[in-house]
Amino acid sequence: MGKPTGFMEYKREKTKEQPPLERISSWNEYATRLSDESLQRQGARCMDCGTPFCHMGVEIRGAAAGCPIQNVIPEWNDLVYRGKWKEALDRLHMTNNFPEFTGRVCPAPCEGSCTLGISDPAVAIKSIERSIIDKGFENNWIVPRIPQTRTGKRVAIVGSGPAGLAAADQLNQLGHSVTIYERADRPGGLLMYGIPNMKLEKDVIERRVNLLRQEGIDFILNTEIGKDITADELKAQYDAVILCIGAQKQRVLHLEGSEAEGIHLAMDYLTGVTQSLLDSNFEDKKAIDVAGKDVIVIGGGDTGADCVATAIRQKARSVYQFGKHPQLPKTRQEDRPWPQDPNVYKLDYAYEEVEAAKGRDPREYCIQTKKIVADKNGRVKELHTIQMEKILGDDGFYFFKELPGTEKVWPIQYVFVAIGFEGVEKSLPEQFGVKLVNNRIQASIKDFETNVPGVFTAGDARRGQSLVVWAIKEGRAVAASVDEFLMTTVKA
Template sequence: MGKPTGFMEYKREKTKEMPPEKRITNWNEYATRLSDESLKTQGARCMDCGTPFCHMGIEIRGAAAGCPIQNVIPEWNDLVYKGQWKEALDRLHLTNNFPEFTGRVCPAPCEGSCTLGINEPSVAIKSIERSIIDKGFENNWIVPKIPQHRTGKKVAIVGSGPAGLAAADQLNQLGHSVTVYERANRLGGLLMYGIPNMKLEKNVIDRRVNLLRQEGIDFIVNTEIGKDITKEQLQAQYDAVILCIGAQKQRVLHLEGSEAKGIHLAMDYLTGVTQSLLNSNFEDGTALDVAGKDVIVIGGGDTGADCVATAIRQNARSVYQFGKHPELPKVREDDRPWPQDPNVYKLDYAYEEAAALTGRDPREYCIQTKKIVADERGFVKELHTIQMEKILGDDGFHYFKELPNTEKVWPAQVVFVAIGFEGVEKSLPENFGITISNNRIQASIKDFETNVPGVFAAGDARRGQSLVVWAIKEGRAVAASVHDYLSVILKP
């Protein structure tokens, strides 16, 4: 490295963010990048550790450890330190089709596996990654790469999320003709409608899609396979089909009173708000508005946090988020040794905003909703809860035990259900005659082909709900397999 002792000399610097009190008044991205000089210093903290676990990209105990797409992180950290931004961009694009997405919304498992993170704050990898790609666009270093030849083979990709876009990008550059079908009215999958604008402004997605379009990829929106186009038409028109349809079947509540009005699935809420923002800056009145209402979010994950941040911007009277697990520890515990994800307490953007507004973290831990009570009109008016304790059973598994005398009644006029996703929506794969198991499309981990010849699957639809980096990895991998299929099996 250019600065072998940088990790001893410099401290980690947090990405610049708009103050919470200001950012809750708008829907713009709350994070911006550091100065070039500060980023150079952050790059210097990369310690030339010899065996860089930051890009090993494996799963340990079900969580990502290191970068799943094997970004060559130490190389571009060093290039940023040296001020060689364009060269850093080239290294970044070797493994990552969309650094502008991962640099904004990836939870950065690379940082959890950073060697420096054993006893110091890890290298600010995510901040550096985002800065490299944004600087590339600003300086017009990123231009359309038009394939020099075409193979004559045609591929249809169903779904325009990160897996579908990555597969399309790879196959197009290999010379195949690619058409991406999206049933929504905008491209990007959950990047477009599942992630709020303040985390990922949608012009960032449009910018990349426009580049892909210039490179020769065709995009068709408002088109549902099996409804607007039959599977027979699709298979007759294309030499291979890839299903990247995500795992968007949301879990629903199964408890007393869950049929009350005012209970909404989290993704429906986030989608409606983003659509209204993009269509009319909320002037069309189509978004669910929680202004002046008591809001409770059931589910302790990122989607729930996004509901909290959205409700705050809509001037909800109060917002709480219920989670069943205990509060995470402040420091890495012994049962989460490096290079595993440390799984420690973080004040995410939404919680920071709530704390700035109300003086408290909106999260309630180890809490179980027992029933929902509606008013005489059928609208939710309150939630009844009880506190729980997480205990380790004699069999080695954890269980939740209700604590007596901890019952509480919470006023609520709106409830958002953010308890995760069951898996893939089954209608499309079943229409193709594709095998589904455990709510996932069954596709070979070796070549991603389903039981239907010439039909492949990748991303959340195959592996289950996961991170954007896993989706990109799957998209790149399925593209390589489809290329082999087109080159060998369909050889003229």
């Protein structure tokens, strides 16, 4: 695949990005495409490696290794190298319903498993993927695919995130009539409100949703199951129901003072900002605004990083992000051998922006919040912390030891809590009578059917908080199971 000697002739080129100090004054996407010539060179770097681990799509020690949806990466790399962009698009769509999403927000486990990455920087797979789909839309190669026949079977999908959208797309193309129910005012789930605009502009989502509408999928918005329509009504009206409700129950702080005003869950902050941006370009004043304030984000993951990037765009006076783990190593370690994800230190977009604006990386490592102090009006004013050391115990497990003398008081006006998600919100599963295990809807990966006949589930609701690409994989898989159920079990 690619040019036989390309990996020796060409170096990896990074996707073009606006300079950090320029982009923090905008809510637009900060990354742009490389030129076609550059992308062809990047495609040429794809080796004829015999066994392309980039698309093996497995989990090793809980992390994705290779592409979970088994994108045939070497094939479309080769087609891009040869300038056959339309053919590359066909290959890409063969496995991925929404490459315009994954090409922007996926952490690219495929690159972590790239064979070239053993000794050199990996092939720029993610950049090539995004460019293929963007070029497809620009050249009007992507047009509505209207199913020629209909089966007469009806499917309701609850939730319009990537799992729900992928399932809907697959089932619709098989001729079933699909209706998606979404409680928010816009479709897309966390794609719409959980990922900031600067990573994924919302017209990208709207463009795909409009295409799905043209292809025959119905979207019913502002509709909450149990409030606007009951679970029993839904089951009575449809031949099958798929619950793609995500794992949106956020973890909360259990600390002294955590009830103080000014402490918010990260997703509430991100959702409010995006909604205000889309509704009125912030003129409605409904979003939390941290301009001129001191902000601390508790939680070291991607959601926390998105809060950091949002706060710096709102012109926060200071921004810090607290994580309990040590800084990651800068090179792959022996306990993370290829083809596992290398799990190394990166200066991601948000941190690069704060470093440019404030002269430092906003991350604080191995830090534990001990308590929160409010002023006389009940508003947060201080956050008390202590440093920790991560130690390997005699039993082979790590534990954290507090370091006396490292206590610190941080003046603060806003705290955003980004410490992960517990699982599904229980009210909807309870209405359907489906079983929960570890705060997830119980269903096997074999057929995705719950304990309630005709009710299926997929995505984060089944597997727990995960990547967009895993949600797409599950959406495609549950669609295949539902199709078999409809055509073999449900009577005409």
